[in-house]
Amino acid sequence: MWWFQQGLCVLPVALVTWTSATFVFAYITAVLLRHVDPLVPYISDTGTMPPERCVFGIMLDISSFLGIATTYVRYKQVQALTAQDDTGLHRLNILGLILGCMSSLGMCVVANFQKTTLFSVHMVGAVLTLGVGAVYILVQTLVSYRMQPHVHGKGIFWARLGVGLWSSVSVVSMFVSSVIMYSSLPGVDVEKKLHWIPGETGYTAHIISTISEWSLALSFVSFFLTYIRDFQKITLRAEASLQSNHLYDSPHYNVRLPVSHGEISPLLGGST
Secondary structure, rough: HHHHHHEEEEEEHHHHHHHHHHHHHHHHHHHHHOOOOOOOOOOOHOOOOHHHHHHHHHHHHHHHHHHHHHHHHHHHHHHHHHHOHHHHHHHHHHHHHHHHHHHHHHHHHHHHOOOOOOOOHHHHHHHHHHHHHHHHHHHHHHHHHHHHHOOHHHHHHHHHHHHHHHHHHHHHHHEEEHHHHHHHHOOOOOOOOOOOEEEEHHHHHHHHHHHHHHHHHHHHHHHHHHHHHHHOOOOOEEEEEEEOOOOOOOOOEEEEEOOOOOOOOOOOOOOO
């Protein structure tokens, strides 16, 4: 059995691989068709013009569903491994689930509301995806801190802390540079500006902002790589139990997840 076939680690692997492919495909297509500049455009700008806009939206929607599934499995895993009297960790775990779902749903908003059409709605989706996503990383880092060393080693905590600090710096850098860029270009429709000339007003702030956005997206995607080892310890099995010998007499089914001795059902929890 290959490492990516163990447990449910296929979820974070698929999320990272698919999301990265979404960004790379949209960027290459947009640059080849000269819809954006080759030097670090905004991620959303690479999915603004057709034909890449359609593919970018569809692929990002799939990433959203993978994100929700991954954050939910993580929530159930922590829930199963947490002592019943540890209310603080329970609250952090619930908060992490809410933030993870919000960030994943933000990807749907970004995918379906383009920057050049409904800018305000698009920005809401971007804040949900990257901003709330950065907070999700910090919350999960706190969860890891509370769970080490009795559940996992300190190494995984330090790895998640490093990614959390990386994402935090990227958020601050992107916010400050974006404010400077917009303030230096009064009267300019910046959200519809896809091409920039080196040396023009606001160009430096624009480059810093775009680099920060790519850095934040990369940190957010990279964080889910830390889930791979945890998810290798979770398996998913379902069993259908027919309640009648005749389908038309009682067409009701009871689907249950069996829990055998020494195992935790993955939808009810997990183990690392």
